[in-house]
Amino acid sequence: MKNSMCLCGAVVVLASHGFLLADVIGIDNHPGSGPAEVWRVDPLTGMTTPVGAIVQWTSAYIPVASAGPGAFFALSPVNLYRYSFYADTNTPYYCVETVCPYIGDYADVFGSYYALGRLGNGQPQSLFRMTDTIQGGLHYEHFDYIGPLQLPLQAPDLSIIEWDPAVGLYGTDGTSMGYLISLTTGHATPLAPLQALIPGPAFFITGLAPDSDPRFLIASSASYPMPGFTLISRLDPLTGFATPLNISPLNLVGLADIEMPEPAVAWTLAGGIALMMALRRR
Numbered sequence: 001m002k003n004s005m006c007l008c009g010a011v012v013v014l015a016s017h018g019f020l021l022a023d024v025i026g027i028d029n030h031p032g033s034g035p036a037e038v039w040r041v042d043p044l045t046g047m048t049t050p051v052g053a054i055v056q057w058t059s060a061y062i063p064v065a066s067a068g069p070g071a072f073f074a075l076s077p078v079n080l081y082r083y084s085f086y087a088d089t090n091t092p093y094y095c096v097e098t099v100c101p102y103i104g105d106y107a108d109v110f111g112s113y114y115a116l117g118r119l120g121n122g123q124p125q126s127l128f129r130m131t132d133t134i135q136g137g138l139h140y141e142h143f144d145y146i147g148p149l150q151l152p153l154q155a156p157d158l159s160i161i162e163w164d165p166a167v168g169l170y171g172t173d174g175t176s177m178g179y180l181i182s183l184t185t186g187h188a189t190p191l192a193p194l195q196a197l198i199p200g201p202a203f204f205i206t207g208l209a210p211d212s213d214p215r216f217l218i219a220s221s222a223s224y225p226m227p228g229f230t231l232i233s234r235l236d237p238l239t240g241f242a243t244p245l246n247i248s249p250l251n252l253v254g255l256a257d258i259e260m261p262e263p264a265v266a267w268t269l270a271g272g273i274a275l276m277m278a279l280r281r282r
Contacts, residue, residue: 092138101119102119170217194242
């Protein structure tokens with residue numbers, strides 16, 4: 001009996017430390033109030049396949065960041081929301097600060113969430129760190145001010161931030177320049193101008209997500225709110241060079257990575273339980 005319990009414990013520990021497979025997802029943003037249609041973006045080919053629909057959301061929700069295993073954050077026109085595929089739960093996050101910053105985008109940095117925003121009209125664009133507190137079963141956002149981006153004069157505001165393991169916190173205005181943003185000061189240092197194999201107005205980065213190769217990011221260039229298409233590209237933050245992967249008929253304004261358990265993990269756990277039961281019957 002003691003041996004069987006030790007063996008089962010080893011199998012369960014192995015299962016709980018199974019690898020997680022990261023998927024890139026987007027929502028087809030289009031005018032109307034229908035449910036939010038979630039699509040998977042293949043980071044190798046840029047091809048899109050349907051995942052399902054979130055009936056609690058409309059098509060105006062924009063994915064912005066991972067939110068733990070099986071979940072992601074999305075911005076609505078009003079609040080930040082977290083959706084879990086596991087529990088099929090839709091959780092709003094409310095700002096309770098005296099002055100809530102105007103948030104434009106979020107980035108997941110090893111489970112810590114950084115936000116791009118400003119404290120009011122006319123205030124400099126800055127970096128914040130978001131923390132979550134739960135009171136009475138409700139989630140509330142708190143924003144710790146880190147510092148202004150201090151962009152060069154006449155430079156456009158940044159519209160997107162994303163964590164790149166090989167670079168750091170990357171930000172871009174979507175049209176001209178990429179920056180490295182300090183997590184301690186908020187200062188944005190120019191990295192490289194954006195370049196594309198397909199130049200012109202079609203190349204306007206609206207969403208970013210981590211790539212399977214840590215040297216790159218997956219970028220979406222959508223035409224929302226106008227009906228049209230999305231160009232999916234692989235972006236090198238260090239050079240600003242974007243390689244087109246696919247043109248999708250969807251409007252995927254924002255992207256987010258979502259961690260899903262590797263199928264082998266479930267089989268490992270099931271096999272361990274079956275083995276324990278067999279040993280107990282001996």
